[in-house]
Amino acid sequence: MSLKPKIALLSVFVTAGLLVAPAAQAVGSTAAGTTVDGRTVDPRPSTAKLAFELHKLALLSHGKIRVSEIGRSNQGRPVWAARVGHGKTRIQYVTQQHGDEPLGTPAALEFLRKVGVGHSAWAQKLLAKVTVDIVVRANPDGHEHDWRYNHDPKATPEYGEKGKGYDINRYHDPAVAPEDNPATEAGLIQRRNAAFKPDIMVDYHMQGRYRDADGREITASTMWPTHPGVKPSDVDFAKQIAVVVRRSIDGNGGYVSQYPGGDYQGIARNGYGLLGNGSVLIELSLIPEREQAQIQDALASMLAIAQAAADGSVRKVDPADAEAIPPRGPALPGTVEEGDEAA
Numbered sequence: 129m130s131l132k133p134k135i136a137l138l139s140v141f142v143t144a145g146l147l148v149a150p151a152a153q154a155v156g157s158t159a160a161g162t163t164v165d166g167r168t169v170d171p172r173p174s175t176a177k178l179a180f181e182l183h184k185l186a187l188l189s190h191g192k193i194r195v196s197e198i199g200r201s202n203q204g205r206p207v208w209a210a211r212v213g214h215g216k217t218r219i220q221y222v223t224q225q226h227g228d229e230p231l232g233t234p235a236a237l238e239f240l241r242k243v244g245v246g247h248s249a250w251a252q253k254l255l256a257k258v259t260v261d262i263v264v265r266a267n268p269d270g271h272e273h274d275w276r277y278n279h280d281p282k283a284t285p286e287y288g289e290k291g292k293g294y295d296i297n298r299y300h301d302p303a304v305a306p307e308d309n310p311a312t313e314a315g316l317i318q319r320r321n322a323a324f325k326p327d328i329m330v331d332y333h334m335q336g337r338y339r340d341a342d343g344r345e346i347t348a349s350t351m352w353p354t355h356p357g358v359k360p361s362d363v364d365f366a367k368q369i370a371v372v373v374r375r376s377i378d379g380n381g382g383y384v385s386q387y388p389g390g391d392y393q394g395i396a397r398n399g400y401g402l403l404g405n406g407s408v409l410i411e412l413s414l415i416p417e418r419e420q421a422q423i424q425d426a427l428a429s430m431l432a433i434a435q436a437a438a439d440g441s442v443r444k445v446d447p448a449d450a451e452a453i454p455p456r457g458p459a460l461p462g463t464v465e466e467g468d469e470a471a
Contacts, residue, residue: 206268
């Protein structure tokens with residue numbers, strides 16, 4: 129982009145107030161918990177704001193962040209992907225397959241801001257080792273309707289709701305070609321994954337509120353592929369990633385459990401595990417008073433996975449340590465069990 133168009137676009141951002149840094153707030157000063165790096169992050173950016181923020185970050189990165197539309201939802205909304213880095217190790221993050229599970233999406237924006245904008249030595253070293261591709265809000269229709277599924281009134285799905293739509297995270301079966309996938313947005317993720325060929329694939333969701341056996345509240349859960357057809361070496365790699373996830377979120381003040389997931393091959397962590405990805409699920413708990421902290425925890429996991437992949441430390445983790453992650457216990461009394469059941 130030449131200088132004049134850049135200046136014109138920057139003036140648009142300034143006019144819209146999107147380049148004005150928010151005033152730093154003290155930790156714990158917001159109704160939804162701590163801030164994210166001193167900023168209160170929008171936990172549910174609109175479809176328009178998401179597009180605006182992605183393109184703003186691409187501009188501010190001076191080309192380091194590459195934003196592209198990978199397709200359209202059933203209602204014609206763009207599904208965006210952003211790529212940053214040029215290293216050999218390839219990592220893919222997917223957020224918001226379920227429209228009413230939003231917090232991975234603002235974490236993805238913050239990840240792009242952290243590693244793609246500016247010229248810190250740490251970020252430059254990281255991006256020389258890894259390439260990170262993010263499908264940012266895989267289900268824009270579900271987001272707009274504030275429901276789990278995509279939007280397909282003609283749907284009579286095995287997984288989903290008749291007359292409403294498909295549960296996107298049940299339609300990643302490697303045996304089903306993207307062009308034959310009834311869940312449009314799942315097909316878009318399949319195509320992106322096949323073209324990118326990631327070493328690591330991490331899928332961000334949300335769940336209800338749960339506790340462990342001792343009554344301590346769980347803030348996030350993680351799980352690796354459980355389909356019996358996934359190669360043991362790929363399961364071990366996913367377990368190594370899960371340990372990195374646990375350490376990063378626990379170290380940030382959260383508390384990670386295992387997720388009691390199913391083994392159906394259409395679930396993303398199983399489907400992409402069958403394709404040889406180090407495939408991991410992360411479920412952020414729905415804790416309204418800790419919402420900003422949940423975004424911060426998701427960001428911490430994204431950064432930790434990228435760093436551990438870049439420096440090779442992920443491969444030095446003992447996969448057996450994953451089995452020491454505590455199991456998820458019962459739902460907190462008075463809360464509704466939500467989220468990606470058996471994901």
